[in-house]
Amino acid sequence: ETGVTQTPRHLVMGMTNKKSLKCEQHLGHNAMYWYKQSAKKPLELMFVYSLEERVENNSVPSRFSPECPNSSHLFLHLHTLQPEDSALYLCASSVRDAAYNEQFFGPGTRLTVL
Amino acid sequence: AQRVTQPEKLLSVFKGAPVELKCNYSYSGSPELFWYVQYSRQRLQLLLRHISRESIKGFTADLNKGETSFHLKKPFAQEEDSAMYYCALRIGSQGNLIFGKGTKLSVKP
Numbered sequence A: 001e002t003g004v005t006q007t008p009r010h011l012v013m014g015m016t017n018k019k020s021l022k023c024e025q026h027l028g029h030n031a032m033y034w035y036k037q038s039a040k041k042p043l044e045l046m047f048v049y050s051l052e053e054r055v056e057n058n059s060v061p062s063r064f065s066p067e068c069p070n071s072s073h074l075f076l077h078l079h080t081l082q083p084e085d086s087a088l089y090l091c092a093s094s095v096r097d098a099a100y101n102e103q104f105f106g107p108g109t110r111l112t113v114l
Numbered sequence B: 001a002q003r004v005t006q007p008e009k010l011l012s013v014f015k016g017a018p019v020e021l022k023c024n025y026s027y028s029g030s031p032e033l034f035w036y037v038q039y040s041r042q043r044l045q046l047l048l049r050h051i052s053r054e055s056i057k058g059f060t061a062d063l064n065k066g067e068t069s070f071h072l073k074k075p076f077a078q079e080e081d082s083a084m085y086y087c088a089l090r091i092g093s094q095g096n097l098i099f100g101k102g103t104k105l106s107v108k109p
Helices: none
Strands: A004-007 A010-013 A018-025 A031-037 A044-050 A053-057 A064-070 A073-079 A087-094 A109-113 B003-005 B010-014 B019-021 B024-026 B032-038 B045-049 B072-074 B083-091 B096-099 B103-108
Touching: A004 A087, A010 A018, A018 A031, A018 A087, A031 A073, A044 A064, A044 A073, A044 B096, A053 A064, B003 B083, B003 B096, B010 B019, B019 B103
Parallel strands: A010 A109, B010 B103
Antiparallel strands: A004 A018, A018 A073, A031 A044, A031 A087, A044 A053, A064 A073, A087 A109, B003 B024, B019 B072, B032 B045, B032 B083, B083 B096, B083 B103
């Protein structure tokens, strides 16, 4: 699959579990993003990585821990989540600092926390 | 504070009718605005950006700085236009996007 891929597509976890979401892009982009999409709120930017360095952390609880080992891969490590963390988690990538740059989105991981 | 407002959660029209999806923004800098669309079971994707002044799938959007609006319009809606539409504002030089809550467009036959 080309573009931005995310695995798993669906995840059900208990509050005490540890799991990770994976995102991969094959577009040659140098920036990657994690968003949270829940039913009652707008799409929320969680983290931004530019050239593998975290440049943005929008007051996200520490139970979410991102990792960007290289410009093509992005992880979101999950630990002791709450039921209200259930949402669709979207990954995106772009060319950072390019004027009017387009962000390309993955299909998302639907997370359910029991 | 930067903010994007889409006042309508749901907009329902009949095929062939004109459609306008409203978007207002709040931003002290020079705005860069986008419309993203998410069709059923597909990923979120860019529809158009204001700088391009283009028409995509018959949709256009004009940036009105006086009214701080970037409404999306199409003169004749088609059933395949049914989707979620998100207005987004790019802030700063880093390129972060702020999204509105989205409007679900339903085009009935």
